[in-house]
Amino acid sequence: MSVDKQTVAKIASLARIRMDDDELERMVPELNNILAWVEQLGEVDCSGVEPMTAVIPNTLRLRADVVDADPLTGGGIRDKVLANAPAPEHGFFGVPKVIE
Amino acid sequence: MTDLTELGVAAIRDGVAKGDFTAREVAEAFNANVAAASALNAFIVTTPEKALEAAGAVDADRAAGKALGSMAGVPIGMKDLFATQGVQTTAASHILGGFVPPYESTVSSNLWAAGAGMLGKLNLDQFAMGSSNETSYFGNVISPWRSRDSNAELAPGGSSGGSSTAVSARLAPAATGTDTGGSIRQPAAFTGITGVKPTYGRCSRWGVVAFASSLDQAGPMARDIRDCAIMLGAMAGFDPKDSTSLDMPVPDWEAALNADLKGKKVGIPREYRMDGMDAEIEASWEQGKAWLRDAGAEIVDISLPHTKYALPAYYIIAPAEASSNLARYDGVRYGLRDLPEGAGLQDMYAATRAAGFGDEVKRRVLIGTYVLSAGFYDAYYTQAQKVRTLIARDFAEAFEQCDVILAPTTPSAAFPLGDKSDDPLSMYLNDVFAVPASLAGLPALSVPAGLTQSGLPLGLQIIGKAFDEQGVMNAGLAIEQRANFSAKPDRWWA
Amino acid sequence: MSDYRIQGETGEWEVVIGLEVHAQVTSHSKLFSGASTTFGAEPNAQVSLIDAAMPGMLPVPNAECIRQAVRTGMAIEAQINKFSRFDRKNYFYADLPQGYQISQLYHPIVGEGSLVIEADEKAGIPQPKTIGIERIHVEQDAGKLMHDQHPTMSYVDLNRCGVALMEIVSMPHMTSPAEAGAYVRKLRSILRYVGSCDGNMEEGSMRADVNVSVRKVGAAELGTRTETKNVNSVRFVMAVIEQEARRQVDLIEEGGTVVQETRLYDPDKNETRSMRSKEDAHDYRYFPDPDLLPLELDDAFLEECRASLPELPDAKRARYTGELGLTDYNAAQLTAEVETFARFETLLAATASQLDKSGADVATQVANWTLSVAPGVLKSLGDEAQMEFNTAAANAAILKLVDAGTVSGGQAKEIYEIVLRTGREPDEIAETEGLKQQSDTGAIEAEIDKVLEANPDKVAEYRGGKDKLFGFFVGQTMKAMQGKANPQVINELLKAKLG
Known part of the structure; x- marks a missing residue:
């Protein structure tokens, strides 16, 4: 499968990366080179093979339902959460107005 | 008095403990080297005051007769992928420009708790995507090494290029690295140092800016195996904040180091011998076999049949995960925001990410977005994860016949900066020997094996069974003792 | 098949409805972080570094949320999947800091189950009907946007972000607004019995995405469906179906085609409209979350979940009519809400014990008291009733006086009033206030x-x-x-x- 400029534009839009025409043009052969190369994976017979789920045998641990058990993973830290915000507004994150 | 910056982790730790010198003297010496090495561009931010502060605490503890940690008095460089509380953390990107984390990564916390101090935040490929440290928003890192034949600036390897440069140029006795598809081992090989990627899950990923979650693993980069063993011991450990963290004890790797390989089998994967392989790489590999045989090991031929497909599988899986992991950089809560006049929310995202990500990051995010998109998911992503299962199975079967695997770390010595930056594919191929172990989550290291005829370092790679960092480091130590690698770059930058 | 029909120009149409109900899981902390889930906190006060998607943050699942989802699955007699996985649903929106929602697409924790809605002649449900449930999966809630605080900005509050939701996906088995309403009420009742969701629709603990399509009566093919998001009351669910079915019929009959799209319901105008902001978000690029390993449930965990399940609405109702001999109507009334049956059962136990009779012997009397007498008195007293005096013991004591013939029904009410005002003992009230009937x-x-x-x-x-x-x-x-x-x-x- 190869991509054309229109497809790259669609992917870029899906990935929310603005790209002008020049950039799109430049990306097309680059992406196609990479895609053509990764497509050799199609040669591998994977019948009966499960996709990898855990690289090292390990199962999911669950944590106890305790609020703020660890300050690093708990809430109540509004100042820290907002400290790096480009547009903090009265305890909120400000973003351009959204019309739903 | 000895030049303290020639000392490694063990020597500094022991010297400080014995009182041969103070931790402060060590920190001052390295701070001075860091300050004099701006030409190498290894650091994004330097924090000499942090190094002094940690050293002061160690000296005070020693004076008070308190027990000292395993890294006490050792100043280190911190790859700028690890969140450091109160110190800018950027992943070498523009999009995280000015981001000051209100938290500290688990790995860096562990190191500070063991008595290490921070010299600064090390440059890297942007979001750890790259093999030459040419994708950093903060500029290329320049390798301290130069070929005998030319003065061309060389790549220090990537993505942990700041780390490899800092250690080999004696700006730090050790540094943290992260390895997603070779990002510790390849730069270690390029700069004549040792780097260990432990088993996936040994080091917590909490607080490490994510590239590809199922592959990312932190590890030490230092002058030798012993230093790496000490530092890995400090970095590793179960972390309940990371669901993929291994809940198992951290062995005392340093204490158990043993270069006697009697009774051990070393596998040589035939598929790693590729057409057109560089003669010097091949010679170094042969030399490695001879050294390990000399250390008592038996050399056996093994097969890893799906090796050829590791790199393409990696270049689907890693970008796919990255495309999602990097979605959080949107200009809303931290970092760069580019809000063109009259732009709506979605325009702001697109503008911010266009301005904030470099070309390689964009390329990988696009690839990742494409392979996950409707209609292509199974053909690309599912197939790649199946191939990954086969690659892991190859290793599991091989390890029924051997204890560790010996292979080259890289297909060549360091290349000049700019040599491959126009051709993403040829850049990717640099990690051909490193990626399979990453896909299988296995511990692996690179240890210096010698110099090419042009005087550039080459590394040898040891890959081991899951959780067997000890076996990997023991084999590495056997090579280290025989290679006697003592070359270091001329100090042309200061 | 209900006989709900939409009369069109070209004939009669029927409607096919599926519901995706998002139920907030009752838990103290969020699905993947330790931040509190309490409703009504200051903006962004209940946000962890994980919820704000700071670089390098990682999710660790909350055992209670998993447990509640499994218990809910058991309550609808669904298949519980011992192996499940979390997937990422990728899209960009200001209420979604990670740029993806952690959800379960490929391997949900709960598979197929069902519930039964009761017959309701008046609502056009002539007999009980089984509604299939396709799956239940666990996922993160999103944050909240406020649009009316600033002329050019929206404000983002992430307090809800990361709170655990169960998405309960029905099969398209409902064919009238009444059936859909009955389904939501029944589901809410089950969730509240199980204790996995408080069912508080006003606070957003339960919302439904309403999938509606129409087809000519008797047609085999399903029509194109629309999905109206975040409908937060039973009444609105029913209204959405009526409006949307009508709109689709009119559209088709005017020669148009229904577009598969996301819509929003405006309760003020009682109409649905297309949701432009989500238009391009349909390629979600789901893939297994690499930060989370597969979730494997062991037998001990499942056993605990099963053992901790309470008696469920259908079983309770059957017991009330069978064992206790209550009327269908009373049984239905008593079992509809958790609070009602809890009050009833407490009073039943207290009364049986005071009268030294079996529960069945006093059940009808206690049911009448619980359903009509007591609520009547409480209503007439309004704020004057002091609820701390409204104990099971006091109520039972009044019922005992009635049972013994000592007081009449009217006197019982008067005594109850005095109890609620003063907290005095019913026996003493009957004595001193002359509220006793003559049996001499x-x-x-x-x-x-x-x-x-x-x-x-x-x-x-x-x-x-x-x-x-x-x-x-x-x-x-x-x-x-x-x-x-x-x-x-x-x-x-x-x-x-x-x-």
């Missing part, structure tokens, strides 16, 4: 004799066959006793004398 046969007999003497003609008529006059004699006697005689005693004595 001697006194009653004397009054009866006087009544009969004063009305010889009526006695003769009665004896001549005019049975209806019996009530007259009862009334006259009661009047003479100032309403305080036990009517049963009057009846018995009168019968004997007139006999």
Whole structure:
């Protein structure tokens, strides 16, 4: 499968990366080179093979339902959460107005 | 008095403990080297005051007769992928420009708790995507090494290029690295140092800016195996904040180091011998076999049949995960925001990410977005994860016949900066020997094996069974003792 | 198939409905972080570094949320998947800091199950109907956007972000607004019985995405469906279906085609409209979350989940009508809400114990008290009722007085009022306030004799066959006793004398 400029534009839009025409043009052969190369994976017979789920045998641990058990993973830290915000507004994150 | 910056982790730790010198003297010496090495561009931010502060605490503890940690008095460089509380953390990107984390990564916390101090935040490929440290928003890192034949600036390897440069140029006795598809081992090989990627899950990923979650693993980069063993011991450990963290004890790797390989089998994967392989790489590999045989090991031929497909599988899986992991950089809560006049929310995202990500990051995010998109998911992503299962199975079967695997770390010595930056594919191929172990989550290291005829370092790679960092480091130590690698770059930058 | 039809220009249409109900899992902390889930906190006060998607943050799942999802699955007799996985659903929106929602697409924790909605003739549901449930999966809630605080900005509050939701996906088995309404009510009841969701629709603990399509009556193919998001009451769910079905029929009959899209319901205008902001978000690029390993449930965990399940609505109802001998109506009323059956069962136990009778013996009396008498008194008292006095013991004591014939129904209400105002003991109230009926046969007999003497003609008529006059004699006697005689005693004595 190869991509054309229109497809790259669609992917870029899906990935929310603005790209002008020049950039799109430049990306097309680059992406196609990479895609053509990764497509050799199609040669591998994977019948009966499960996709990898855990690289090292390990199962999911669950944590106890305790609020703020660890300050690093708990809430109540509004100042820290907002400290790096480009547009903090009265305890909120400000973003351009959204019309739903 | 000895030049303290020639000392490694063990020597500094022991010297400080014995009182041969103070931790402060060590920190001052390295701070001075860091300050004099701006030409190498290894650091994004330097924090000499942090190094002094940690050293002061160690000296005070020693004076008070308190027990000292395993890294006490050792100043280190911190790859700028690890969140450091109160110190800018950027992943070498523009999009995280000015981001000051209100938290500290688990790995860096562990190191500070063991008595290490921070010299600064090390440059890297942007979001750890790259093999030459040419994708950093903060500029290329320049390798301290130069070929005998030319003065061309060389790549220090990537993505942990700041780390490899800092250690080999004696700006730090050790540094943290992260390895997603070779990002510790390849730069270690390029700069004549040792780097260990432990088993996936040994080091917590909490607080490490994510590239590809199922592959990312932190590890030490230092002058030798012993230093790496000490530092890995400090970095590793179960972390309940990371669901993929291994809940198992951290062995005392340093204490158990043993270069006697009697009774051990070393596998040589035939598929790693590729057409057109560089003669010097091949010679170094042969030399490695001879050294390990000399250390008592038996050399056996093994097969890893799906090796050829590791790199393409990696270049689907890693970008796919990255495309999602990097979605959080949107200009809303931290970092760069580019809000063109009259732009709506979605325009702001697109503008911010266009301005904030470099070309390689964009390329990988696009690839990742494409392979996950409707209609292509199974053909690309599912197939790649199946191939990954086969690659892991190859290793599991091989390890029924051997204890560790010996292979080259890289297909060549360091290349000049700019040599491959126009051709993403040829850049990717640099990690051909490193990626399979990453896909299988296995511990692996690179240890210096010698110099090419042009005087550039080459590394040898040891890959081991899951959780067997000890076996990997023991084999590495056997090579280290025989290679006697003592070359270091001329100090042309200061 | 219900007989709900939409009359169009070209004939009759039927509607096919599927519901995706998002139910907030009852838990103290969020699905993947330790931040609190309490409703109504200051903006961004209940946000962890994980919820704000700071670089390098990682999710660790909350055991309680998994447990509640499994218990809910068991309550709808669904298949519980011992192996499940979390997937990332990727899209960009300001209420979604990670740029993806952690959800379960490929391997949900709960597979197929079902629930039964009750027959309701008036609502056009002639008999009970089984509604299939396709799956339940666990996922993160999103944050909240506020649009009216600033002229050019929206404000983002991430307090809800990361709170655990169960998405309960029905099969397209409903064919009328009433069925959909009954389904949501029944589901809510089950969730509240299980304790996995508080069912509070006003606070957004339960919302439904309503999938609606229409087709000509008898057509085999399903029409194109629309999905109206975040509908937060049973009434609105029903209204959305009516509006959307009508809109689709009109659209098709005017020659248009229904577009598969996301819509929003505007309760003020009672209409749905297309949701432009989500238009391009349909390629979600789901893939297994690499930060989370597969979730494997062991038998001990499942066993604990099963053992901790309470008696569920259908079983309770059957027991009420069977074992306790209650009417279908009373059983339905009592089992509809957790609070109601809890009150009933507490009072039933207290009353049976005070009367030294079986539950079945007093169930009807307690049911009537719980459903009609007590609510009536409470309503008339309004704020004057002090609820701390409204104990099971006090209620049971009043029922005991009634059962013994000591007080009449009317007196019981008066006593209850005084209890609620003052907290005094019912026995003492009956005694001191003269709220007791006369059961002394001697006194009653004397009054009866006087009544009969004063009305010889009526006695003769009665004896001549005019049975209806019996009530007259009862009334006259009661009047003479100032309403305080036990009517049963009057009846018995009168019968004997007139006999």
